[in-house]
Amino acid sequence: MPELPEVETTRRGIAPHCEGKAVARLTIRDSRLRWPVPDDLPELLAGQTLRQADRRAKYLLLRFDHGTVLVHLGMSGSLRVITDGSSPLKHDHIELLFNDGTLLRFNDPRRFGCWLWSTEPDRHILLANLGPEPLSGEFSGAYLHRKAQGRKTPVKSFLMDNRIVVGVGNIYANEALFKTGIHPNRAAGRVSAGRYHQLCEAVKETLSGAILMGGTTLRDFVNSDGKPGYFAQSLQAYGRGGLPCFNCQRPLKEIRMNQRTTVYCSHCQR
DNA sequence: CTACGAACCTGCCTGC
DNA sequence: TGCAGGCAGGTTCGTA
Known part of the structure; x- marks a missing residue:
């Protein structure tokens, strides 16, 4: 959770x-x-x-x-x-x-x-040794682009590296890359500054949106439930392997990268 | 420094 | 029903 x-x-x-x-x-x-x-x-x-x-x-x-x-x-x-x-x-x-x-x-x-x-x-x-908070001003597209110089590691692994930025787990890494149209396996050093700017914004939007929806969970926090309700509805990639892409209707691919389930659209994400 | 796999645990779902 | 196998939203650690 x-x-x-x-x-x-x-x-x-x-x-x-x-x-x-x-x-x-x-x-x-x-x-x-x-x-x-x-x-x-x-x-x-x-x-x-x-x-x-x-x-x-x-x-x-x-x-x-x-x-x-x-x-x-x-x-x-x-x-x-x-x-x-x-x-x-x-x-x-x-x-x-x-x-x-x-x-x-x-x-x-x-x-x-x-x-x-x-x-x-x-x-x-x-x-x-933790990197910046994703919702702070320190975390920007320029920062990501600078850190990624020369890195051959897949951009998804890069984004989930706590030394680069904290708090981007598997679900949100998949979502942010889908939203930005970046292939998760693309080398981190081969993503342009402009696309890192978009990726950074996507991470911030996704996380802060989920925190806002967490507010619903917050209200009944003292009660016994506590299950977040935002998951199934707002996710566009994670958990949708084989299902049609919301952009192009082609089935989403599901692979494993660093032992983590990775979902993406091979047509929309390059 | 980077990269990759193993490890820490229990629970749940799938398939035989 | 039972049981083996695989998988799960995280992170550190050891080895190359």
């Missing part, structure tokens, strides 16, 4: 419930995530106030008085505000209880997510 819009939606969902509140208790039911959850995290957090819930790439940064918890949702994680007093279920690995009774619950079936502690998150190895 978590592409960047989902993570941002999660951040916006939890922030108003948690910011400014002190931790009553952190409960770790299963510490076996992508990396082990630090054993001393409950002691580290006890009594500390959550000052701000931020996001960098697909990481949530829970900034407390004396340090920051880096939360990643992996491929199957979710973080919910629990208001119905329900009991934890299978894969509910971590609970963060605030002293006013607000409860954050982390669920992650595949355990690809993480909860890590850092006193200097900006210098943390997981964050230090």
Whole structure:
């Protein structure tokens, strides 16, 4: 579930419930995530106030008085505000209880997510080498074009490289390339400045549009549902292999590139 | 530096 | 029904 819009939606969902509140208790039911959850995290957090819930790439940064918890949702994680007093279920690995009774619950079936502690998150190895945020001014067509000089790697792999730009996952890479008419296998260094400008705009549009639609999810965030409704409707390429291209009606190709499903139109994308 | 494959996990769907 | 196999929205790590 978590592409960047989902993570941002999660951040916006939890922030108003948690910011400014002190931790009553952190409960770790299963510490076996992508990396082990630090054993001393409950002691580290006890009594500390959550000052701000931020996001960098697909990481949530829970900034407390004396340090920051880096939360990643992996491929199957979710973080919910629990208001119905329900009991934890299978894969509910971590609970963060605030002293006013607000409860954050982390669920992650595949355990690809993480909860890590850092006193200097900006210098943390997981964050230090990340490229710019896709919705920032720093991310532009000129930037992409400059970074791509001499690169033979397929433009899709290039776009999904976190050192180039963060937060463009498989779905949005497929969508942005389709919208721009760029073949995913084209060498990154052989895409013109003009087309990188279009690609950059397509990435921004797709991501911010999905965040806006995530707002629908946001409203019932405290309820149990949480499934994003925007997926099936707005996707033009991803998940449509073999189906007619919305531009030319020819069937879309589906291949694997770097072990990721890649969908494109061999007529419209060059 | 770049590029590629393997690895970390569970759940779900397909086909025999 | 059961079971093997493949696949999944992410990211790091090791090796060439």
